[in-house]
Amino acid sequence: MAQIKVEIIERQTVKPSSPTPHHLRNYKLSHFDQTALQIYIPLLLFYSNAPADATTNNVMATNERYQHLMQSLTKTLTHFYPLAGRIKGHAVIECNDDGAELVKARVKCSLSEILEHPDTKMLRRFLPIESESRESVTGPLLLVQVNSFECGGMAIGVSISHKFADTDTLSTFINCWTATIHDQSNKLMFPKFGAASLFSELYLPHPEPPPFQPTEATKEKWMTRRFVFDASKIAALQSKVASSVVPKPTRVEAISAVIWKCQNEASSKSSSSNMLGTRTSLLRPSFFSHAMNMRKLAVPPLPENLVGNLVDVSTARYPHSGQSTSVIDLKDVVAKIRGALVEVKERCATEVIFDSSKAWEKQKECINLMKNDNIDKYVCSSWCRFPFYEADFGWGKPSWVTYVSVAVNNITVLMDTRDGNGIEAWVNLSPEKMALFESNEELLAYASLNPRVPY
Template sequence: MSTDFKVEIIHKETITPSSPTPPHLKSVNLSFLDQVIPEVYVPLVLFYPNHADQELNSDHQSLIAEKSSILKASLSETLTHFYPLAGEFQYNDSICCDDRGASFIEARVNCRILDILKSPDTEMLKYLFPAAVESTQALTGHLLLVQVNFFECGGMAIAINISHKVADAFTFSRFIKSWSAVALGSISTTDHLVLPAKFGAAVSLYPPQDFLNSPKPLVELTQGKCTTRRFVFDASRIAALKSKAASASVPNPTRVEVVSALIWKCTMEASRSKLGSIRPSLWCQAVNMRKRSGQAFTENLLGNFVWYLAAITVESEVDIQSLVAKFRKCKDDFKGKYRNGLTAEDAYQTIKESGNVLAKEGIDNYSCTSWCWFPFYETNFGWGKPSWVSVRSFQLKDTVLLMDAIDGNGIEASMSFLEEDMAIVESNQELLAYASLNPSVI
């Protein structure tokens, strides 16, 4: 991108729910699963090109006003159902649903949207967002922040920061689906909206713990001098990778399994190259527990309802087949262990054991989250579906986030490592044989 790239804030306001939150819903207690989530914002940006792709005339300002009006009115209506997003975070205890509202920012960008899509720049994306990932509500004043960026060509990028204390990827996806459906005018009833009572329901299974109310976070997020790279695995290369990874024990590996295994293998090789020796490596993967709880009411539960499985290897030499087999066994063991759901005691014990592992020196720890299968590319506010959906860099050490590519078959991987580790990983020839480093979106 040009060094002249500029994002100018032209308007700010607070959007409140169109109807006040009823008195009996004024407070949502955090569950244990909410409490252990770090206080960060989850960042997502959706790009909507102007398909005419031409300089606009004097009606540009009126089009901006029209789109903003639709987005603000539909957001206000949606917040009546996702009311905690318009509330206030009471430190690691509850959400006060006081209808203070969400931040809504309009910005003007002095370039064409295609300039960004042709040459994506993860560092540049931060200017399209209303807040830094590591911010807190005490700093921003809101649990939900939206910045609508209008480009010279008429294209638009909607960037959203949602507090992780209120929402995981499932909840985020439900919120965006509902908001866009209201904007599109396809909802005449609340059939597509999740009933308000679904917020806070996890407390009955996972009561909050007083020791987690300490101002000091349970988990310190390591940032350091990290750098983020975007790798895209297209469908044909994933098919080839699946063929390579298949074995007698796992004849049909999933695309998430093979992509995760390849990235894990590359990180282990980078660690060995840097340190000159092999040490244990832990890969931690987030798991949506809504259909694994043993309770029917959790299938559409809003808030945070994820847990983690961890695969570890100490082998000096690994290949894709063995790592995929390790992933599959770990998943099968996880399903067996939590056949009847994750109990509160299971959760407390896992946190204790994880703390002991993470405290040990000489172990490489990697964290991966998969957003594959969430329908972000179906998000139509009335101007078509997005041409690109991306997550802003978390800049957190040794983290990987996987998302569907636009065709639903490929995978985009956002990888953050220390600069010296990334220099090794991004030049790994096996990785580059199956993934493209930051290719054009269009």
């Protein structure tokens, strides 16, 4: 893709329309918040150009939309008041109304050029800040960039601190913002605070960074590819991997299985080639983790709009070191994934997750496993079924919604396609492993490599 210019027009601080009451000044972080990655969660929402009869002047339309977004954001921050604050120490957000940051940008191309074959490096330029920036802990907790294209289209880039939010919280925020714009109090999902009272904070004087925390040393050692699984291919894959153990695998389970299998093969071939100078490969031990929303798994379920990082992690292992990669059975992989997911569901159905010390012990087990260099680690986060495609800010629903890859190796993020039936997988791997992974014939039998985004 040719170099495309993104010009920043202005930056401004947006504060809540009403000051935060003094008794809400200190927002406590739960222990899950404290141990979250020190990054911004990135989201991009693309909107096609406005209807022709709306206005004949794209510049005027852009200015009107920008003002519309700014004014509604001030009202939304009144409900999401911690997002206008700053983290103090590592256990509290000081809700001081310092504000969020809103950026206005102009892109010197049409939206169609971006959606022809989406490029990760290009997409990152539509965000208001690098996702790996440590400002997610020291600076604004929310930044938004409004990108206007020459054709009249728009991309809204949202970066929200992972120390405050998980994907569910991000979804609640977007829902609250769009409902505020339309003055739809009946559809307004007010955020519910108080996760720290359920999952009390940890008293860690110097908490160490999470195992997958991006560093300057690792930022250049990864690459991202986008794979799209359409509905018919997903159905065929589900049918292929079904077994007596898992007779009805979910879309996410089936796709995770083929991705993990192909990642294993790429890693093993890469390692064998480096050591032996051949492509004859033996299977390396690995595990595959899914981030799971504890709100739905807790008994009784927690409120959907409960704010914070309420995520547990499954750990499926494929420990058969020393065997050939040709013995990997997709049905067996699915069974291991399902077993790990069931284990988390059972754990979340007990009171263990509400016991900080026990939950921390479980987290430390995972951390120690992550540090083991003899095991390959893969993590998957599914953003499927979140209603991001319902985000109407006043000019219709988005043409495309996407996650933007963070510089973390061996991470996969799954998102729905616009029709809700297909799935897009954003996969991060080292360059040498990606070269093998993206050419895997079994993967390409079910997925297309970075096709054009329909809009």
